[in-house]
Amino acid sequence: MDELDLRTQDISTQTPSGASGFLLQSNPELQKLFFSPTENENPKVNEAKIRRLYLQAASQQWYAPQRINFDQEITLDDESRRIWQKFITIFYTLEKMGLNVIQNMMVKAVRKYKSEEMAFYLSAQTFDEARHVFAIESYLRKLGAPPKYQWRYHVLGQAASVGAFRVENWLFSTLFSENFASAFIRRARQANIDPIGNELCKYLLVDESRHLHFLHIVLPDIMDRLSMFGKAYVKAAQYFIMKFSTSVLEAVEKEATHVGIDRVAMLEEVFENVEKAYEGFGVSRDFLWFPKINPSRVSPTHRILASELSH
Numbered sequence: 001m002d003e004l005d006l007r008t009q010d011i012s013t014q015t016p017s018g019a020s021g022f023l024l025q026s027n028p029e030l031q032k033l034f035f036s037p038t039e040n041e042n043p044k045v046n047e048a049k050i051r052r053l054y055l056q057a058a059s060q061q062w063y064a065p066q067r068i069n070f071d072q073e074i075t076l077d078d079e080s081r082r083i084w085q086k087f088i089t090i091f092y093t094l095e096k097m098g099l100n101v102i103q104n105m106m107v108k109a110v111r112k113y114k115s116e117e118m119a120f121y122l123s124a125q126t127f128d129e130a131r132h133v134f135a136i137e138s139y140l141r142k143l144g145a146p147p148k149y150q151w152r153y154h155v156l157g158q159a160a161s162v163g164a165f166r167v168e169n170w171l172f173s174t175l176f177s178e179n180f181a182s183a184f185i186r187r188a189r190q191a192n193i194d195p196i197g198n199e200l201c202k203y204l205l206v207d208e209s210r211h212l213h214f215l216h217i218v219l220p221d222i223m224d225r226l227s228m229f230g231k232a233y234v235k236a237a238q239y240f241i242m243k244f245s246t247s248v249l250e251a252v253e254k255e256a257t258h259v260g261i262d263r264v265a266m267l268e269e270v271f272e273n274v275e276k277a278y279e280g281f282g283v284s285r286d287f288l289w290f291p292k293i294n295p296s297r298v299s300p301t302h303r304i305l306a307s308e309l310s311h
């Protein structure tokens with residue numbers, strides 16, 4: 001039997017590529033063929049935009065064993081390695097939770113917004129999350145930590161997908177979690193922990209910004225249709241999720257500083273992006289309750305020591 005060939009064609013993660021990509025640009029007939037949404041009498045979301053995003057997602061797929069060189073050396077001092085194993089285990093848990101939740105919510109979202117284009121797009125996003133979990137699992141093994149789901153964070157996934165407004169609640173929670181993930185990935189890359197992690201972050205970021213793009217397409221329409229009670233419900237659930245995340249981060253601040261991640265700056269960035277997004281949905285700045293970000297408890301001396309140690 002032939003050996004399994006793990007190499008695949010090189011696919012650009014920047015723009016839709018390949019022969020059909022070029023054809024599309026100058027061929028209105030093909031554009032119509034591929035870009036027109038399936039006929040739907042009463043869509044509750046912008047189907048044309050969602051279809052385009054599906055096409056983009058389909059053209060930006062990547063394959064971890066081919067894209068990321070897992071054969072590189074990871075050299076870290078013992079303390080940094082311990083902390084990084086811990087952080088990536090939390091990140092792995094959140095991604096795995098995201099995968100479970102999207103699998104559970106996809107059908108409900110498609111039914112609720114009567115959009116077949118959403119079925120296309122969310123299937124692609126589900127595979128994105130499966131790819132993330134797979135890649136992070138491999139990275140964890142390289143770091144010397146067996147991938148292990150942390151049940152203490154499970155409550156986040158539940159808070160994001162239960163109750164009367166669970167589809168809305170899930171989508172709004174995703175806005176927070178995707179922003180949170182993006183901020184973490186960007187900062188992890190800046191902290192330059194190891195070459196494998198850096199490559200991984202690069203590919204994750206391409207997908208996570210597409211996931212945010214999807215939310216910016218659908219959430220304004222969803223917000224418009226939400227009743228007063230629905231809005232209050234979403235607001236409370238969002239507060240719980242943000243408060244929980246804020247406390248978790250506060251508890252690990254010293255360790256974060258050790259590996260070069262600034263807890264306060266990261267949270268401020270996340271809240272600012274979430275706030276801007278809500279403003280874009282036409283609700284006032286104070287629609288959301290944001291938990292307080294407590295000032296840093298890490299002394300400047302520790303900060304300097306940590307940055308010297310890790311680099």
Ligand SMILES: [Fe+2]
Pocket residue numbers: 095098128129132181208
């Ligand atoms: Fe992800």
Ligand SMILES: [Fe+2]
Pocket residue numbers: 098129178207208211
């Ligand atoms: Fe995502």
